[in-house]
Amino acid sequence: MAANGSPLKAWTCEACGVQQTPSVTFPPRCPICEDERQYVGWSGQRWQTREMLTNSHRTQVEETHGVTTLVLEPAFAINQRAFLIPTDEGQIVWECLAAVTSDAVAAIRARGPVKAIAISHPHFYGAMADWGEALDGAPVYVHAADEAWLQRRPAHLRLWEGDQLNLAPNVDLVRLGSHFDGSAGLWWKTGPRRGGALFPGDAVQVSSDRRFASFMYSYPNHLPLGPKALMELRRRVEAMSFEDVFGFNTGRDMIGDAQAKLAASFDRYLRAVAA
Numbered sequence: 531m532a533a534n535g536s537p538l539k540a541w542t543c544e545a546c547g548v549q550q551t552p553s554v555t556f557p558p559r560c561p562i563c564e565d566e567r568q569y570v571g572w573s574g575q576r577w578q579t580r581e582m583l584t585n586s587h588r589t590q591v592e593e594t595h596g597v598t599t600l601v602l603e604p605a606f607a608i609n610q611r612a613f614l615i616p617t618d619e620g621q622i623v624w625e626c627l628a629a630v631t632s633d634a635v636a637a638i639r640a641r642g643p644v645k646a647i648a649i650s651h652p653h654f655y656g657a658m659a660d661w662g663e664a665l666d667g668a669p670v671y672v673h674a675a676d677e678a679w680l681q682r683r684p685a686h687l688r689l690w691e692g693d694q695l696n697l698a699p700n701v702d703l704v705r706l707g708s709h710f711d712g713s714a715g716l717w718w719k720t721g722p723r724r725g726g727a728l729f730p731g732d733a734v735q736v737s738s739d740r741r742f743a744s745f746m747y748s749y750p751n752h753l754p755l756g757p758k759a760l761m762e763l764r765r766r767v768e769a770m771s772f773e774d775v776f777g778f779n780t781g782r783d784m785i786g787d788a789q790a791k792l793a794a795s796f797d798r799y800l801r802a803v804a805a
């Protein structure tokens with residue numbers, strides 16, 4: 531409750547799906563959408579309360595190429611998916627949805643305890659504080675370089691620094707940068723298939739043909755990365771080994787030989803910007 535007795539509400543931006551620190555009336559603006567890497571919805575800034583979202587959505591749980599994914603149904607905001615990464619020390623929830631629904635919590639609990647939640651970058655902060663609370667106070671990892679973009683701090687926030695963080699056996703967070711300074715990927719070295727996989731958020735965007743990827747500073751506003759930033763991203767991606775890449779939304783999967791496909795994608799991009 532606020533000092534005057536009015537109930538606080540958790541407001542979520544309709545364009546990016548990021549929840550703000552609760553307030554009585556909706557916030558005047560969304561800093562994430564006003565940034566040049568996102569956009570304010572074409573009908574102006576709009577908000578939904580936590581209750582509006584949970585009453586109108588459920589969570590679709592799917593198995594995709596051996597990995598469990600979660601996505602809100604119907605689609606909402608950027609409509610990213612979350613992934614459940616099983617480890618010997620409990621599950622890692624990679625990425626964050628805009629609302630916590632009871633069916634999602636039940637599906638996660640059915641698969642065992644949760645060790646941590648980790649998120650690639652500010653566009654996918656979603657309802658991170660609600661998720662931490664719903665999953666028994668699980669720590670929420672985001673890269674410290676993006677701290678200024680936090681809209682609501684989870685109770686058990688873990689700001690990580692540097693280029694790599696081991697989260698659990700065979701699962702590391704890797705700083706990719708480029709799109710945001712702190713843009714991170716999750717590197718599952720041993721799964722879901724032999725050879726491992728990279729979950730790069732949208733620092734690496736699996737193209738619609740799923741044979742190539744692209745690399746942009748802003749996807750919605752079509753701002754490309756320059757050659758220097760691209761080479762730095764390439765160095766970071768090529769320091770890992772993986773067989774598959776799982777992109778940010780449903781179906782955006784590069785399955786098999788993904789490292790060679792990304793090498794060809796970096797080459798193709800450099801040719802295009804140099805032409």
Ligand SMILES: [Zn+2]
Nearest residue numbers: 543546560563
């Ligand atoms: Zn927003």
Ligand SMILES: [Zn+2]
Nearest residue numbers: 651653709732
């Ligand atoms: Zn993004």
